[in-house]
Amino acid sequence: MSKIRVGLIGVGNCASGLIQGIQYYRNSKEIPIGLMHEKIGDYSFDDVEFVSAFDVGKNKVGTSLAEAIYKQPNMVDWVKSVEGCNCVVKESPVLDGVGIYVENMIDPIQQSKDISELEDEIIEEIKESKTEILINYLPVGSEKATKFWANIAIKTNCGFINCIPVFIVSDKTWQQRFVDARIPVVGDDIKSQVGATIVHRVLTKLCSDRGCTIDRTYQINVGGNTDFCSMLERKRLESKKISKTEAVTSQLKENLNSKNIYVGPSDFIPFLGNRKLAFIRIEGRQFANVPFNMELRLDVDDKANSAGIAIDAIRCCKLAMDRGIGGPLISPSAYFMKRPPKQFSDSIAREMVEEFIGGKRER
Numbered sequence: 001m002s003k004i005r006v007g008l009i010g011v012g013n014c015a016s017g018l019i020q021g022i023q024y025y026r027n028s029k030e031i032p033i034g035l036m037h038e039k040i041g042d043y044s045f046d047d048v049e050f051v052s053a054f055d056v057g058k059n060k061v062g063t064s065l066a067e068a069i070y071k072q073p074n075m076v077d078w079v080k081s082v083e084g085c086n087c088v089v090k091e092s093p094v095l096d097g098v099g100i101y102v103e104n105m106i107d108p109i110q111q112s113k114d115i116s117e118l119e120d121e122i123i124e125e126i127k128e129s130k131t132e133i134l135i136n137y138l139p140v141g142s143e144k145a146t147k148f149w150a151n152i153a154i155k156t157n158c159g160f161i162n163c164i165p166v167f168i169v170s171d172k173t174w175q176q177r178f179v180d181a182r183i184p185v186v187g188d189d190i191k192s193q194v195g196a197t198i199v200h201r202v203l204t205k206l207c208s209d210r211g212c213t214i215d216r217t218y219q220i221n222v223g224g225n226t227d228f229c230s231m232l233e234r235k236r237l238e239s240k241k242i243s244k245t246e247a248v249t250s251q252l253k254e255n256l257n258s259k260n261i262y263v264g265p266s267d268f269i270p271f272l273g274n275r276k277l278a279f280i281r282i283e284g285r286q287f288a289n290v291p292f293n294m295e296l297r298l299d300v301d302d303k304a305n306s307a308g309i310a311i312d313a314i315r316c317c318k319l320a321m322d323r324g325i326g327g328p329l330i331s332p333s334a335y336f337m338k339r340p341p342k343q344f345s346d347s348i349a350r351e352m353v354e355e356f357i358g359g360k361r362e363r
């Protein structure tokens, strides 16, 4: 079985975690923790191969991917070196990729080419490297850059996995474009293995299923990497807040007034690095209107939390390509992403993905 040839859009901490995680399990020969299955179809985690990569960091563009994943401001350091990943990181248009607060962390390459010239070079690189799936790891708020790359996926016939909260797979117009092009897409905004979103969703659903009324809830997140630094810029955050809030409210039977819910990234604490802390509170009422509340503090490595999910999403996207299925992959998007085209509870979404993998469900 041939490998899955993946291109990375943004060689930041998530890309670094994905590549180093695969190498970690290659070295240890253990069965990976945090994947749905050792094999999805015929594909194991080890079949994911990174054959092209694009970034704007002056220190990353022009170096091999194997080196670029260790460059500042990336912080993942799980293995000392990685095999393969010999492709050279190519230049991407900056567009709206670099926010004001990360300007002292990411030094973007001086762009001398116009966008159509860069686009031609990118298309050439994707064709030459035989990239078949592109995975989007651009910074939050990269609306224009994500749309540029979604167009590239369509032009080059690549499957597209959108890990960020810019709405492509959950947007009707973009959905249709991928249906017409018969290209599978999974998105939007990756949902971590045991992250704040899934924990908050499951607790919300538990309260709702047990007949409680939820009156108020919040989820506050803090972290210390470039992702959290970028998110200090409130206007980059609009779609992130929608994505995270809807992921929780979709699990409720009744609407919650927007004044009574706050879900969002809340601050940047540099010494936390890739550690992310989430503080969740739910206030509600039980039988006889008697009030209750619960609080939870989650402490996780944000990159370990999403890399396994990305490996599963890549393998599902490849299965769809093998089967000639294009357009939004409803089940994988519902299980792996915060803002899918259609929300389901996580247990139902999991069953749907199993059916998709087993060929009993088209998408």
Ligand SMILES: NC(=O)c1ccc[n+]([C@@H]2O[C@H](COP(=O)([O-])OP(=O)(O)OC[C@H]3O[C@@H](n4cnc5c(N)ncnc54)[C@H](O)[C@@H]3O)[C@@H](O)[C@H]2O)c1
Binding pocket: 009, 010, 011, 012, 013, 014, 015, 054, 055, 056, 057, 074, 092, 093, 094, 095, 096, 097, 098, 106, 136, 137, 138, 139, 140, 141, 142, 145, 163, 164, 165, 189, 190, 191, 192, 225, 226, 227, 302, 303, 305, 306
């Ligand atoms: N658990 C998780 O890690 C998680 C969960 C959900 C969503 N996400 C999203 O995944 C994305 C990636 O996260 P990260 O931690 O790797 O971020 P990061 O800041 O470490 O990496 C972003 C990379 O994109 C590059 N970049 C900036 N503009 C670019 C452009 N125009 N073209 C190409 N590259 C460009 C930067 O130089 C950097 O290398 C973020 O949007 C984040 O919110 C992550």
